[in-house]
Amino acid sequence: MPSSSAPHVLIAGAGLGGLTLAQALRKQGISFEIFERDRSERERRPGWVIGLHHMLDDLKESIPDDLPPISSLNNLFPLTKYQPEAVYYDIAKPNQPKIGVRGDESEWVVRAARHRIVKWLETHIKVQYNKQIVNIEETENKVKIYFQDGTSAEGDILVGAEGARSATRKHILKDKDPVRPPPMAVIHGFATLHGEELDEQLRLGHSLYMVDMSSTNGSPMMFLVTLVEVYPDGESGRIGWALIWPDERATKEDFWVYNATGQEQYDFVVEKTKNLPAKYLTTLKRSDPETTVPVLRLYTLVMDSLPTGRITLLGDAAHAMTPFRGEGGFHALSDALNLARAIGKIDKDDIENIKEVFDPYQVQMLERGREAAKLSEEAFSRKREVGGTEFYMAWGRPMRPLPDEDYA
Numbered sequence: 001m002p003s004s005s006a007p008h009v010l011i012a013g014a015g016l017g018g019l020t021l022a023q024a025l026r027k028q029g030i031s032f033e034i035f036e037r038d039r040s041e042r043e044r045r046p047g048w049v050i051g052l053h054h055m056l057d058d059l060k061e062s063i064p065d066d067l068p069p070i071s072s073l074n075n076l077f078p079l080t081k082y083q084p085e086a087v088y089y090d091i092a093k094p095n096q097p098k099i100g101v102r103g104d105e106s107e108w109v110v111r112a113a114r115h116r117i118v119k120w121l122e123t124h125i126k127v128q129y130n131k132q133i134v135n136i137e138e139t140e141n142k143v144k145i146y147f148q149d150g151t152s153a154e155g156d157i158l159v160g161a162e163g164a165r166s167a168t169r170k171h172i173l174k175d176k177d178p179v180r181p182p183p184m185a186v187i188h189g190f191a192t193l194h195g196e197e198l199d200e201q202l203r204l205g206h207s208l209y210m211v212d213m214s215s216t217n218g219s220p221m222m223f224l225v226t227l228v229e230v231y232p233d234g235e236s237g238r239i240g241w242a243l244i245w246p247d248e249r250a251t252k253e254d255f256w257v258y259n260a261t262g263q264e265q266y267d268f269v270v271e272k273t274k275n276l277p278a279k280y281l282t283t284l285k286r287s288d289p290e291t292t293v294p295v296l297r298l299y300t301l302v303m304d305s306l307p308t309g310r311i312t313l314l315g316d317a318a319h320a321m322t323p324f325r326g327e328g329g330f331h332a333l334s335d336a337l338n339l340a341r342a343i344g345k346i347d348k349d350d351i352e353n354i355k356e357v358f359d360p361y362q363v364q365m366l367e368r369g370r371e372a373a374k375l376s377e378e379a380f381s382r383k384r385e386v387g388g389t390e391f392y393m394a395w396g397r398p399m400r401p402l403p404d405e406d407y408a
Contacts, residue, residue: 013162017315017332019121024340050329085206086394092215166317319369
């Protein structure tokens, strides 16, 4: 049981990090409220897919036992012949063996759609929706947040977990916000594949594969194809694709992609990928350019330090990064687990104790986030050679030649 000095925690943001924190606090018996600016659960667009890996044991130990097993989130299920796998192809080297990272029966990595992880983390958690923060007040003993709907909430600790556009961060930094768009451009889309077409894509990369187009484009450019989820019938699934390239113009609000129609974006991708082998283009060709897909806005945020007090941050609110190494969700969950342990040590009535406990959490969190954001932004900025010391990573492991598999 928590002591009488345990805090009441306000969590702004019901994404991966905020919900993980809520579950870890629930296990400790620490009271909390969690708020989300979206109007309802149905409005949420929690992104693509992430790999849960190095923090898995910590996650299992830190959340209550009444959640379904993490393995149930595996986006390859109900298929059992594949393990999670990320693969690299270079079209200039068509005979190169499969290069990548592959999971195994130990389940050291679980690849899952973000929306499924969010739903899983919402188990037994009451999220208060339509709660957009408009003001934050601090006293020596409390934090009070005011919402656009006229309501308010008061607690001992406020955690900003509301992503790159965090109102909590802006309050802490007094509107001197260092978040910025990186010089990277993305056009993406989705399609549903069936039967042999789905199986072909999974054989190319069970979870995802990236095609290095630098040799034909004349500058760094990647075409990414990723499994979002296999549907319960095991015969069909949702696949995403993305064209990614460095572009200084993407830092401007008038960048053409942000205002282009779906057809204009699709036509651009078709033109850039016209020299790719047909097997890599199935998902693109099955996509409907008229289907509305929200433009993927990218942000990078690095900070050297944060003031310590009754307000702190986690995830993209503290260290936003591009998705090109697939690590944003990983770091948000790691932050949440570390912060939950820190909150379990504080005396809500002793501000000096709070500062002493939060300071090492923030130092470590910001340092880890800065490095991850830097590496993520650089991921596709230049050509990399297989076997080189700076070659691509997946799920925290270096990509290497993979052994052949029998898919029967």
